Amino acid sequence: MGGYTGEELTAIFLMQGFSGLSLFCVFLLMALGLAIIFGQMGVINMAHGEFLTLGAYITYLVSYAASDVWPFLLDYYFPVAIVFAFLGTFILGYLVERYLIRFLYNRPLDTLLATWGLGLILQQIFRSTFGPREKSVVMPDWLMGSYQATDMVDIPLNGLLVVGITIVLTIAVFILLYRSRWGIKVRATTQNRVMANAAGINTERVDRLTFALGCGIAGVAGAAFTTIASTGPTTGSLYIVDTFLVVVFGGAASLLGTVASAFGIAQSQSILSFFLSGSMAKVITLMTVVIILMLRPQGLFASKVRR
Amino acid sequence: MTLAASVMLATGANAAPATDEVNTTGLAVTDDTVTVGILHSLTGTMAISETGSVQAEKLAIEQINAQGGVLGRQIKIIEEDGASDWPTFAEKSHKLLERDKVATVFGCWTSASRKAVLPVFEKDNGLLYYPTFYEGLEESHNVFYTGQEATQQILAGLNWAHEELGAKTFYLVGSDYIWPRTSMKIARKHIENVLHGKVVGEEYYPLGSTQFGSLINKIKLKKPDLVFGAVVGGSNVAWFKQLNAAGLTFQKQPMLTISVTEDEVLGIGGENVEGLYSSMKYFQSLDLPGNREFVAAFKEKYGEDAVIGDVTESAYLGPWLWKRAVEAAGSFDVDKVVAASPDMTWDSSPHGYLKIDPNHHLWMKTRIGKWNADGQADVVWESDVIEPNPFPEGYQ
Numbered sequence: 001m002g003g004y005t006g007e008e009l010t011a012i013f014l015m016q017g018f019s020g021l022s023l024f025c026v027f028l029l030m031a032l033g034l035a036i037i038f039g040q041m042g043v044i045n046m047a048h049g050e051f052l053t054l055g056a057y058i059t060y061l062v063s064y065a066a067s068d069v070w071p072f073l074l075d076y077y078f079p080v081a082i083v084f085a086f087l088g089t090f091i092l093g094y095l096v097e098r099y100l101i102r103f104l105y106n107r108p109l110d111t112l113l114a115t116w117g118l119g120l121i122l123q124q125i126f127r128s129t130f131g132p133r134e135k136s137v138v139m140p141d142w143l144m145g146s147y148q149a150t151d152m153v154d155i156p157l158n159g160l161l162v163v164g165i166t167i168v169l170t171i172a173v174f175i176l177l178y179r180s181r182w183g184i185k186v187r188a189t190t191q192n193r194v195m196a197n198a199a200g201i202n203t204e205r206v207d208r209l210t211f212a213l214g215c216g217i218a219g220v221a222g223a224a225f226t227t228i229a230s231t232g233p234t235t236g237s238l239y240i241v242d243t244f245l246v247v248v249f250g251g252a253a254s255l256l257g258t259v260a261s262a263f264g265i266a267q268s269q270s271i272l273s274f275f276l277s278g279s280m281a282k283v284i285t286l287m288t289v290v291i292i293l294m295l296r297p298q299g300l301f302a303s304k305v306r307r
Numbered sequence: 308m309t310l311a312a313s314v315m316l317a318t319g320a321n322a323a324p325a326t327d328e329v330n331t332t333g334l335a336v337t338d339d340t341v342t343v344g345i346l347h348s349l350t351g352t353m354a355i356s357e358t359g360s361v362q363a364e365k366l367a368i369e370q371i372n373a374q375g376g377v378l379g380r381q382i383k384i385i386e387e388d389g390a391s392d393w394p395t396f397a398e399k400s401h402k403l404l405e406r407d408k409v410a411t412v413f414g415c416w417t418s419a420s421r422k423a424v425l426p427v428f429e430k431d432n433g434l435l436y437y438p439t440f441y442e443g444l445e446e447s448h449n450v451f452y453t454g455q456e457a458t459q460q461i462l463a464g465l466n467w468a469h470e471e472l473g474a475k476t477f478y479l480v481g482s483d484y485i486w487p488r489t490s491m492k493i494a495r496k497h498i499e500n501v502l503h504g505k506v507v508g509e510e511y512y513p514l515g516s517t518q519f520g521s522l523i524n525k526i527k528l529k530k531p532d533l534v535f536g537a538v539v540g541g542s543n544v545a546w547f548k549q550l551n552a553a554g555l556t557f558q559k560q561p562m563l564t565i566s567v568t569e570d571e572v573l574g575i576g577g578e579n580v581e582g583l584y585s586s587m588k589y590f591q592s593l594d595l596p597g598n599r600e601f602v603a604a605f606k607e608k609y610g611e612d613a614v615i616g617d618v619t620e621s622a623y624l625g626p627w628l629w630k631r632a633v634e635a636a637g638s639f640d641v642d643k644v645v646a647a648s649p650d651m652t653w654d655s656s657p658h659g660y661l662k663i664d665p666n667h668h669l670w671m672k673t674r675i676g677k678w679n680a681d682g683q684a685d686v687v688w689e690s691d692v693i694e695p696n697p698f699p700e701g702y703q
Contacts, residue, residue, distance in 0.1 A: 004528065012528050015553075019520025026518070132354040134541050134574035136548075144578070146554040152527070154554030159520075228552075229517040230544030230574050234352055238515040238541070273521040278512035279483050281521075 011152030020270035022159040022228075025166035027262035029224055030239050031246040032173060033217035035258040038247055040190045040210050043101060044112040047119035048243060049236025051093065051215045054122065055085035055222025056231040057130060063137040063226075075140045078223075082165070085223035086216045093215025097208045105207075119236065126233040134230040143227060158227035165224045169217065174255065176213075186210055249289050251299025261300055265289065323379025329638045332432075335408040336639050341380040343368070343626075344387060344403035346414030346424070351391025355540070357416045359570055359615070360438050360622035361386075364413045366608055367626035377630045378639070385409060393423035400424040404431040410639045411436065413625045416618070418442060418485060425450070434641045436625030439618050440565070440587075442489035443697040448645060451628065452668045454621040455588055456697045457493050460565050463673035463690045464586030465497055465535070471688065472561055474532035475504045480522065483511035487537035490565060493702045494535055500701070507531050512538070517545035523553045526560065534562040543571050547579045557582030563675075568616030569682065577682035589620040589658040590676045590684045597655035614682065620657050627653070628663065660692060668695030 004012075034048045059081040066077035096118065104110045143161060146154040177183040188196040189203045197203050222231075229235075242265075250261030265285060273281035293299070326338050335342035345364055347357040368382045376382055385407050389396040396415065403409045404427065411434040415421045418441050428435050428449040435450045443456035468474040477498050481487025491509060498504045507529045510522060526534060538546050543566070550560075563584040569591050572580055591602060591614060601623065606613055628648070633639055636647035649665040662670040670692050676684030 008528065012524055015524050015527070016521065019518075019524060022520065023518050127350075127354075132358060133570075134355065134544055136544055136574050136576045138576070139578075144551070146552055148554060156549065156552035156554075158548070158552050225517075228545060228548060230541055230548075232355065232541055235541065238517065269518075270521050273518075274525060277510045278516060278522060282513060 008152060011150065014149075014153050015155070016270065016274055018155055018159065020267045022156075022162055023270050024263050024266035025162050026225070026228075027242060027246050027266050028170065028259060029162070029166050029221035030218075030243040031250070031258050031262055032170065032255075033214040033221065034243050035247045035250070035255060036173070036177075036217070037211055037214035039254065040186055041105075041207055042108055043105075043211070044108055044115065045211075045214070046112055046116035046240070047096075047122060047236075048115075048214075048218055049238075049240035050119045050122035050126075051089045051218035051236075052222040052225070052239060053126060053231060053233070053236040054092065055089050055219030056226050056235065057126065057135070057222075058085045058088045058219065059223040059226045060130075060135045060137050060231060067138040074138065075142065078140060078143070078161075082220055082223045085219040087219075089219025089222075090212045090216035094208060094212040096215070097211040101211060102204070102207065123233045123236070130233070132233060134232040136230045137226045139227065161227055162224050165220065169220060170259070173217070177255065182206075182209075245286075245289060249293065249299055251301040254299070254301040257299055257301030264300075324637070329378055330640065331638070332640050333408060334410045334639050336380065336410060339380055340383045341377055341410050341639060342383045342385060342407060343629075344385050344400075344407065344409040344412040344414065346387045346389055346396065346399055346403060346412050347416060348391040348420075349386075349388040352540075353389075353391040353416055353420075356570065356618070359619035360414075360416060362609055362613075363438075363605070363615070363619045363623035364626060366605060367623050369608075370604065371626055371630050377633050378637070382626070389414070389420055393417075393419050396420040397423045397427055400427045400433070400435075401431075404428070404433040410434070410633075411629050411641075411644075413438070413622065413629075415439070421445075421450075432641050434629075434644060436629060438622035438625060440621070442486050443699070444489070444703070446666050446668075446697055448667075449641070450667060451625075451648065451663070452695075452697075453624040453628065454618060455671065455673070456668050456695055457490055458696050458699045458702070459588070459671065459673055459693050460586050461490055461494050462497055463693060464563055464565065464584075464675065465494060465502065467586075467675050467688050467690075468533050468535075468561070468563055468584075469502045469504065472533060474561070475502075476507050476529075476531045476533075477504060478507055478526055478529060478531035478534045479509040479536075480534060481511050481537035482516075482539045482542060483513050487511060487539070487566075490537050491535075493699065496702045512542060514540060514542065516542050519546050519549045520553075523550060523555060527553070527555065530560075532561065534560060536562060536564040537566045538564075539566050541574075543567065544575045544579075547575045547583075551579050557584075567678075568618065569614040569684075570616035570619070572678060572682045573614055577678065577680040580678040581680045583678045584687075585676045585678065585684060586673060587617040587676060588671050588673055589615075589617045590674065590686060591615045592676075592683045593658060593674075593686065595655070595657070595659050597659070598657040601657040624653075624656060624661075624669075627656075662692070664695050666695060666697060668697055670694055 037045050062081035066073040146156050185201045185206050189206045246262045250257030269281050269285045330336040347361050348354050372381050387399040413436045416439050438453050440454035479491045495506050567585045632644045632648045636643040648663050652662045673690045674686045675688040677687045678684050
């Protein structure tokens, strides 16, 4: 690397590492909810992006209330917004499962179409309610700017927040699925629905809560993204391709696979876009994923389910 | 007093010239109305940007009607939705010209939509007023371009940065489609051949991209004197938020854009663009008599919170330029309106003096605005009136 001092290179290495890390967190937040729904229930939720957008709009509403109505709350509104974003999307997810999805189990292609239509409807509702322009939240002061570790190294505070949210959420999901009674029910239902039913598990209820939880996580992701980007009616469709990429590449039904795949895609994209250009990085990452999927159609981590 | 004028005074109320005299080509003109088209994306991804244009065009038409219309005729509007889809634009322009026989059309925003309707306008000999600043490399008998072509925005902006900021090294950043790429090509030629500066990086990100971490790190490493940007749409918000969050304030890292207007700042948030420079012909804060009236009228119609960006103002010019040309020609016929247009001037347009060039673009000033936290810009520099040059020699 010609012309740069060792100090500069170290600083860039650190910041580049962080930029890859925060991209990884963005991918993971997007994919986590989708992976639960797809992996546990086999439902392809094309409206996942719109749930994310809904979470973002809820955050925008809370921030608007905080900045315009109760200005003294501006510093503290963000945790409240996350809770509201989760609850709002959780409830909508619950209703969607109750009145739409449950009639379409065992017909994955139909869920794809139905949720795609749902996504379009939600987009139009967003456009009618919030207008076609992009909305941006008012950020509290403590989220603005960066933590300056040295003269060269700046770590963005909003990036740190996204990393924090991702860690908490991922751990919570792991505990819920692998260390709780409810998690056992979910996994039992996934592995053998009939047997689980026979063993006294209310699988309909499990499905409903799983779907709602997946949507709730999308809502939290949406809330987190308001700190790094803006929200418009079609924001969700910007994310949905990457999200599916992560889930499919990781292997359905494997949370560990989702984490690994988000990490792999994020790091390669981040590093490549440093040495090449933004568009090139995207192309090369996509091509690599396609080649690997041709060799391993099940994704990185195929779950060992007896068929 | 001429004979015609005294006849008009004598007949009083019915002063308008006879329809068969002012309309020999079968346009939708009656004794008291003239129909025009507005063709923009009311739905789809471009609706965000085109809403302001539609508002400005309707305002101008309303004002013209209040003043008595064009050649004594009230303007009626047929509004069509291009739906952010270029074939739809072509189809709708076909409908407006052949079925509705509109006298003129105000519309289009992206170059792609303009390129899609161009053959239709040329075939049917229609008339289009196109409001967006764009990459140039086009000139048509049937189109008037009321925004800046590339050289008017770019060359003046770069010259200013070179002289006032002492910029010698440049980093070029844009969204990945034709307008930013053509603009950057012109910028690079100008930097290397005229300013004898150096381009230390040139990059394009896909439309809608929201991750700029690596790019920001590269900019930090290269430390260019100026970042020259043409990032558009939703990406803008992520780009500026992340720049700011990474500690690259515009005091530390000067940046000049050709894609940020009041409309974009509304979404990005004033606090994220404080100190950023934009190269435009128009800013809402311009302290000119024509602009004070325009801003007041716009806010009265669309609310106190409405903002006006460069393209919105260009759209506002369209109906007025058409009205003046029709009255100069004394006819609605497209060929006569086109023939009457060149060298027409308007001293008190919202952005000040302008003149229509025979190449159908406008002579106008370029201004550098520095953004404040409240979402408005201070004009820190303005050029002389610049001749439009859509086919710049040596820049292609």
